[in-house]
Amino acid sequence: MDKIIKHRFFLGSILVGILTWLVLYLILPVIPKVLLQFETITFIVVNYLALILGYFVFNFKIKSSNKKKIEIQIKILICFILVCFIFRWVDLFFVRGLSFLNDFKTNRVINKVNFDKTNYLLILAAVLKSLYFFPFVIVYSVRTLQKKKALVVLAYFLLTLPFIEAVLMGTRKPFLEVFCVLCFTFFSFNRTKISFQKIAFAVLSIVVLLTISMSILFIREKKEKNNEEFYSKLLNVKYNDLLVPNQVVKNYVKDSSKNEVSRLLLVTGLHMGQYFSHGIYEFNYVMCSDSVPYTKGKYTFFVFPKFINKTNLFEKISLKNPSPRKIVYLTAFGGLYLDFRWFSILFMLFFGVFQKYCFQISVNFPIWRPLLMYILIINVFLPSINYIRGAGIYPLISFLLFFIFMKISVFKST
Structure with a gap:
């Protein structure tokens, strides 16, 4: 666990995000409609x-923890999450x-039309269920908990629960999120050397993830369309406006005589590729636009005013x-620009300080480790997706509420 405090995990998550964006952009057969502006790159x-x-200018002194409390905490957390999912399913299937x-x-x-039928308790459950991956990270990272077979099984089982809603709504984010949690957790806490089998398993997992993701998209978009309408729609999605597929690709995809699998x-x-790379160009479009409103936090953190409105x-x-x-x-940077303009520098400065605290406290307090994994995911997707916008902020809110509960309960978490 000591290696988690090393700077390579923080810097590595940032570097992986940047390199992933660059590689995808370089290999994609697309032409940007507008070149990136100097102001966009500078921002x-x-x-x-x-x-x-x-991250680097601050250092925190963390006291040691009571190791015996973690098993109690994890049991409470698992029960807590299961109850939240039950309430969520009652909301989706019976209320909405x-x-x-x-x-x-x-x-x-139906979900949108019947949203007002739900109540505050069900909304709270929808937020708190976002802790579903916390037990897995904690159990995997603590050797003593790995010997508790029931906890291990339950921790893995909780990872599958978001897929029910994903299948209902045709959303792909839960599959991506679970995959990222698994990868970061295995990489951060795995004490064994990397082998060919593990690399092969990782590659196979990526293939399966992409297959599931695109299957959901194809089912969602292909319904009631013939093949040519389906391909035409995929070639005319909104982000094609700024990252335009080259003519060779367009001709091949539109050519019904070509092999269906290759198309x-x-x-x-x-x-x-466009899904992960076009956000920078959407942000660039915003930077080039005149009179874009200054939202003062209401764009990225809209869940708070939305709750107040309710x-x-x-x-x-x-x-x-x-x-x-x-x-x-718009990427995380685009959201921050809309919210704070150049004052976003202060936000990112404090976010770096918070990350340093999470890294250091995670060494002695396993309850913080899932939050650290989530932060690493945020770092990776900074140039691609505004991961903390909307429901992305839920794990942070939920952890805060659970932490407060543990502080004031008889099972104090120190």
Whole structure:
């Protein structure tokens, strides 16, 4: 566990994110419609530097922990999460009326129409269930807990629960999130050497993840469309406006005489690559636009004013999407720009300080380790996805609430 405090995990997560974006961009058969502006690149670089500076300039002295408490904490946490998922399913299936018999689009419409039928308790459960991966990280990282077979089985079982909602709604994020949690946890806490078998397993896992992800997309988009309409739609999705597929790719995908498998593979690779790389260009578009509203935190952290609006205790807060193209994939930097402009440097500085604290406290307090894994995921996706926007902030809120509960309960977490 001592190696988790080493700087290579923090810097490595940032570097992996940057290199992944660069590699995908370089190998993608796309042409940017507008080149990245100097101001866009400067904003991204300066915010990265602020994050790194915040991490390195502070150092915290962490007291030792009571190792015996972790088993009690993990049992409480597992029961807590299971109850939250039960409440969530009651909300989805019985209050809002979603069903596996409906297609993805129908369930999404029903979910939106019947959102007001839910109550505060069910909303709270929806937020707190985001702790589902915490038991797995804790159990995997603590040797004494690995001997508790029941805890191990339950920890792995909890990782599968978000897939129920993913299948209902046709969302792919839970599959990506679980995969990332598994990878970061195995890499961070695995005490054995990397082998060919492990590398092969990792590659196979990526292939399976991509297959599941694209299968969901294809099922969602292909319903009631013939093959040519389906391919045409995928070649005309919104992010193609800024990262335009080259003509060779377009011609091949549109050519019905070509092998169906090769067309699917090509459009799959194109779609996944654009999914992760186009956010920078969406942000660049925002930077080049005139009179973009200054949202003061309401864009990235809209869940807070959204909850306030639901209470009907205060005047309604406007939550319009300020992006000129109404696209949500603006990267974390795009969201911070809309919210704080160049004051985002201060936000990233404090975020770096918080990360340093998480790294250091995780050594002695296993309850913090899942939060650390989540932060590493955020770092990787900084140039691709605004991971803390919307429901992405839920694990942070949920951990805070659970930590407070443990502090004031008879099972104090020190």
